[in-house]
Amino acid sequence: MNAALTIAKREIRTYFNSPIAYIVLTVFLLLAGYLFFGSLFIERQAELRSYFNLMPLLLAFIVPAIAMRLIAEEKGSGSLEMLITMPVPDWQVIVGKFLAGMALLAVLVGLTLVYGITVMLVGPLDRGPAIGGYLGVLLMGGAYMSIGVMASTFTRNQIVAFIIAFAISFSLYLFYRLLPFTPELIRPVLSYLSVESHFEAISRGVIDTRDIVYYLSMMVVSLVIATLSLESRKWK
Amino acid sequence: MPELMIQVENLTKFYGATRAVDDVTFNVRKGEVLGFLGPNGAGKSTTMKVLTCYLAPTAGRAQVAGFDVFDNSLEVRKHLGYLPEDTPLYKDMTVLEYLQFAAAMRGMASDRSAKRIKEIGGRCGLHEVAGKLVGELSRGYRQRAGLAQAMLDDPDILILDEPTSGLDPNQIVEIRQLIKEVGKEKTVILSTHILPEVQATCSRILIISSGKLVADGSPDELRAREKASRYRLLVEANGATAEAVKARLGSIKGVSRCETVLGEVGAHAFSLYAAGDEDLRKVLFRAAVDNKWTLLELHREAASLETVFRNLTTREEVKS
Numbered sequence: 001m002n003a004a005l006t007i008a009k010r011e012i013r014t015y016f017n018s019p020i021a022y023i024v025l026t027v028f029l030l031l032a033g034y035l036f037f038g039s040l041f042i043e044r045q046a047e048l049r050s051y052f053n054l055m056p057l058l059l060a061f062i063v064p065a066i067a068m069r070l071i072a073e074e075k076g077s078g079s080l081e082m083l084i085t086m087p088v089p090d091w092q093v094i095v096g097k098f099l100a101g102m103a104l105l106a107v108l109v110g111l112t113l114v115y116g117i118t119v120m121l122v123g124p125l126d127r128g129p130a131i132g133g134y135l136g137v138l139l140m141g142g143a144y145m146s147i148g149v150m151a152s153t154f155t156r157n158q159i160v161a162f163i164i165a166f167a168i169s170f171s172l173y174l175f176y177r178l179l180p181f182t183p184e185l186i187r188p189v190l191s192y193l194s195v196e197s198h199f200e201a202i203s204r205g206v207i208d209t210r211d212i213v214y215y216l217s218m219m220v221v222s223l224v225i226a227t228l229s230l231e232s233r234k235w236k
Numbered sequence: 237m238p239e240l241m242i243q244v245e246n247l248t249k250f251y252g253a254t255r256a257v258d259d260v261t262f263n264v265r266k267g268e269v270l271g272f273l274g275p276n277g278a279g280k281s282t283t284m285k286v287l288t289c290y291l292a293p294t295a296g297r298a299q300v301a302g303f304d305v306f307d308n309s310l311e312v313r314k315h316l317g318y319l320p321e322d323t324p325l326y327k328d329m330t331v332l333e334y335l336q337f338a339a340a341m342r343g344m345a346s347d348r349s350a351k352r353i354k355e356i357g358g359r360c361g362l363h364e365v366a367g368k369l370v371g372e373l374s375r376g377y378r379q380r381a382g383l384a385q386a387m388l389d390d391p392d393i394l395i396l397d398e399p400t401s402g403l404d405p406n407q408i409v410e411i412r413q414l415i416k417e418v419g420k421e422k423t424v425i426l427s428t429h430i431l432p433e434v435q436a437t438c439s440r441i442l443i444i445s446s447g448k449l450v451a452d453g454s455p456d457e458l459r460a461r462e463k464a465s466r467y468r469l470l471v472e473a474n475g476a477t478a479e480a481v482k483a484r485l486g487s488i489k490g491v492s493r494c495e496t497v498l499g500e501v502g503a504h505a506f507s508l509y510a511a512g513d514e515d516l517r518k519v520l521f522r523a524a525v526d527n528k529w530t531l532l533e534l535h536r537e538a539a540s541l542e543t544v545f546r547n548l549t550t551r552e553e554v555k556s
Binding site for chain 1: 322
């Protein structure tokens with residue numbers, strides 16, 4: 001696991017030494033701030049609901065943008081060869097990259113804790129949904145991030161990686177919206193696969209193991225596929 | 237202790253339908269500096285990528301330090317230092333940070349890694365650029381940083397893919413010196429298409445062409461294998477045309493090939509290749525006297541590694 005942490009540390013430095021982190025941060029905070037303060041001032045509601053409600057969609061854009069470079073960039077520049085010929089198992093490379101992406105996401109989400117504090121200052125904050133919401137954002141972000149890392153192993157082109165990750169993440173988001181139009185038979189399947197249905201429960205403050213299991217299994221499956229994809233260079 | 241550090245048996249690697257490496261078998265003993273020679277695209281890099289566990293062989297086996305590259309790749313990589321072609325280092329790190337990163341990735345204890353970085357950094361002449369970003373380094377320094385990274389954990393085996401490409405002559409001499417020094421205790425495989433390089437650094441040469449191994453031996457052995465020596469002649473032929481002289485020379489017993497080369501005004505120059513290893517100088521002199529030519533120059537060249545290389549690698553191309 002040490003190697004994974006070494007990789008994560010290196011990647012985090014790279015994020016903050018380059019414009020990527022700051023661009024993503026700015027875009028995210030602008031959009032999130034607009035959503036939050038919109039409801040605070042216009043609807044005069046001291047709550048975080050409108051901020052959390054749009055997170056499934058907003059993160060489906062932002063997270064692939066964070067994750068796209070993680071493997072694809074190294075594939076393009078050739079440094080991946082250097083990295084994976086070091087005595088480190090491939091899965092640690094994947095986990096290290098994933099953790100770096102999550103660290104940046106945690107910084108983004110952490111900065112929006114300000115909204116929670118603001119609400120507390122102007123009115124009573126409903127703690128359950130707030131804590132659940134922040135936890136849900138991280139879990140959902142983790143699912144998106146693992147998809148992003150997976151997409152990033154498929155190609156040496158970061159744009160392609162972004163589009164693949166966005167397409168998958170956005171589909172998972174759309175499933176929930178499509179529910180009314182789908183046949184009765186596959187509705188439970190779509191509902192289960194949808195990121196939003198699980199997020200909705202958590203952000204209401206209901207922490208159900210099934211939702212947590214959903215997000216964790218999304219991460220495990222995507223990261224396993226990512227590891228296999230990295231190893232596919234060795235397929236005969 | 238004549239321990240086999242690398243054993244490659246019937247290694248074959250396909251990229252899709254292209255056969256990059258074709259049934260290659262060789263061994264490398266401890267303490268050998270092996271030069272991997274071949275034209276571009278001959279399969280040198282691919283073979284190295286298999287040995288460093290980056291790619292898996294399509295067929296055949298490769299063992300490094302007694303471990304199979306496919307089944308036991310982690311152990312293999314612990315014994316290896318690798319410098320890929322074009323030295324793809326992280327450009328956004330300083331040299332020191334990069335070496336620290338490499339040491340941490342290799343699981344080196346921090347006191348040992350600090351000591352090794354200092355030592356190897358000194359040997360590779362990196363002290364003055366330790367704080368510079370890798371992306372800002374000149375090609376030569378970047379190459380040295382890559383070499384330092386490969387040697388960091390004191391590996392038993394070093395695999396260097398074109399370690400001197402893109403360096404200036406002074407840097408080349410330095411790097412060669414370094415490799416030679418390392419080669420005293422370690423096993424080194426380096427690839428190159430620069431012939432003087434292998435002569436200067438390697439104790440053994442493998443020549444690979446179109447994926448096939450075409451020669452294996454010490455530089456002297458390879459030169460001896462190529463029996464055909466070459467003669468250079470400059471003849472004043474009393475008005476006879478170059479063609480006529482060439483035909484006459486070509487018909488001499490023991491001459492396998494005769495080529496007209498650029499001569500001087502009033503004289504014809506030829507390159508002759510002998511079929512066997514007997515000395516043809518006397519016969520050539522007689523031939524000149526019999527035809528009343530004036531022999532201005534007669535020079536016998538022993539086969540150079542260059543001719544060996546050209547003959548082995550171009551013959552292959554003609555066949556395939």
